[in-house]
Amino acid sequence: MHAYLKARGALERVSGKELMQRVRNGDVTVLDVRPEDEYHAGHIPGARSVPVSELRKRLAELPKNREIVAYCRGPQCVMAIEAVELLRKKGFRAHRMEEGVIDWRARGWRVEKSRAEVP
DSSP states (O other): OHHHHHHTTTTOEEOHHHHHHHHHTTOEEEEEOSOHHHHHHOBOTTOEEOOTTTGGGGGGGSOTTSEEEEEOSSTTOSHHHHHHHHHHHTTOOEEEESSOHHHHHHTTOOOBOOOOOOO
16 A cells, blocks of 8 residues: 555645644645545535546636645545546646545544535
8 A cells, every 4th residue: 555655645734633724724734535425424524425426527626726635535545536636637736635524523623513414
């Protein structure tokens, strides 16, 4: 896994503590790139749900003038890596968060839940 991450340039990451500070300062857009049902079950406060499978179609929704931090299930999850690669190719300043929601919750940090919208 280490070789895979290194080969993809994905070891440049943002810690949870650093992310919290950047969010407070309004410096970043946080993307939860997991499937929507996982987002609704619990996500980092202020994160936007943009599943990696939908990211290419939804690029126009994202600000080009702000840094984007993507996260998924944790350090071994490749969805955030794929998201960061795509975002960088499209000219965004993007990084991945090294922790996932489980790590976030384990630190005692707040996790938001939301209900899926019913049509």
